[in-house]
Amino acid sequence: MPVALSLLDLAVIAPGQTARDSFGNSVRLARAAERSGHRRVWYAEHHNMKSIASSATSVLIGHVATQTESIRLGAGGIMLPNHSPLVIAEQFGTLESLFPGRIDLGLGRAPGSDQATMRALRRNPSSADSFPQDVLELQGYLSGNSRIPGINAVPRAEGIVPLYILGSSLFGAQLAAHLGLPYAFASHFAPEALHQAVAAYRDGFRPSEQLAEPYVMAGANVFAAEDHAAAQEQKQIAYRARARAMIQRGAADANFTDEEIDLFLTTPNGAHLAKMTTYTAAGTPAEVVAYLEEFASDIGADELILAHHATNIDDRVRSVELTGRAMAGVGEPVGK
Template sequence: MPTVISLLDLAPISAGQSARDSFQASIALARAAERAGYERVWYAEHHNMATIASSATSVVIGHVAAHTETIRLGAGGIMLPNHSPLVIAEQFGTLETLFPGRIDLGLGRAPGSDQVTTRALRRDHQSAESFPQDVLELQGYLAGKSVIPGVQAVPRAERPVPLYVLGSSLFGAQLAAKLGLPYAFASHFAPDALHEAVRVYRGTFTPSAQLAEPYVIAGVNVIAADSHDEAVAQMTSSYRSRTRAFISRGGVGRNYTDAEIDAFLASAGGQQLASMTRYTAVGTPDEVRDYLAAFAESCQADELITAHHAQSVEARVHSVELTGAAMLAAA
């Protein structure tokens, strides 16, 4: 069983709450993870999503870092096609300088948004094609070995920020293996290619200055509660809400009842959405621990990114605490 567990926080904005409330919740979650022995908290870059407040990812990381003591904080991830490598190197060089030894940088090549939003970000839809080259350019800036003559990222921290490649396909696995970087698979919402991607990554890994051996991180959904029935109820409520938000985009279908949502998820049209949360640990701390252990073994994961989906902040914090205690007790 891996002893390394981390936490994914999307900084969700719940109904009736503000983005400021969301950031306060992020601090509470990070502090709970710190107390419970988690290795790090990841924050994901998304744009034009009314229920997610982590769009300015580096700013959120800095805010939470200032309100915690030891836990590592990282981007899980920065969608590099949305940015110039130099700007990201400057941002994360600044974070590592302010909070030395606590900053991680995960990189993805998806835009984290729709095509219209991508254009609003002033990025070309072809930007993702240069992702491998952009990763190398960014890596050079962070290490003080710029591939662009005469251009350096300032400030540059005393030691490079560790890089991670994020993905949900074989492309990311192959790139991470070629560059000798850790690989994180988004199996908490895109589970289909998990095992094949890990096989490709481990089978083709080339050691690098950052990493001597392959390092696999896998995402998994978690809802832990004091009783099994309570956890199942939280999961049902959370996944109904998620489905309602998905099918209500554009203001259509906002008044779907629970029964209608359940019927949709059971239908052929809803099966794809339902399958996105295939990997979910739900139940008591012991049940969650056993599920996570089996999941990690099945996909050869060295670290698990746990995404806690209870709707209330208090329930999410409690889930983080219960899961951490159970995993530490079994280590």
């Protein structure tokens, strides 16, 4: 059975653009994913990051849902310790009521930003410790089986809002296994523990009302283009820009050349940054498919959730379309 394909949209605010531009780009990407056979699009909760516009994740999901027809949309993820489970149940109960059968809820326990921002969110440093209990409380609200006497989430949708546990370590894998929930590993930026975490999840999985068998999602980065050289150039431009943004934190006036960035990536600190994008497919549609099929087979993934990073939105949309059609074995439409 072919591996399912989904999209992780980072809602990037490109240099010279606004958040409004980013939201328009998100609609374009979701429509491209929808017409090229992707199963879902997810948006991640990040805070205090000038280049990412998905901080109000549920609002963005609702906006994109009004601009698409059938594709599933969700959070990949909501950082649950930043919120009360009741509030998230209300938000996603509202979304599922408005867009029945189209809403997912992926959950993580990280702050989604730095320590100072965590404090600005009024988040207690120890709040991550109660993540397992918070997931159960949230699950109770969404299912109409509240664990808090007399407290119910309103509105509660008639349909099911499926939960997913996100992670990049053994903790998330073990929790997802214990609760019998699907597990999504963030291998698109944290590749080190991928195989170990997936093995732990499968070994410890206990069936639940939501899920009878383990379900593994894994992240990968993609640059797909008609021409191999064009895809490689998109990758180089995007990853240089990413490295530049990372090392310019606290040095806003610094202006690093491409040569300096390339040199930095050969240093120990730079090598760590480069390793974050270990799982990257870049090339023609056939080359990308070959890479992704091998990647999925290696870990037994049921679904891949892909982050397309081309700097230009037209290239990014095209990458989504080419990858989706190639993975489905569908050629280009007539006249395209």
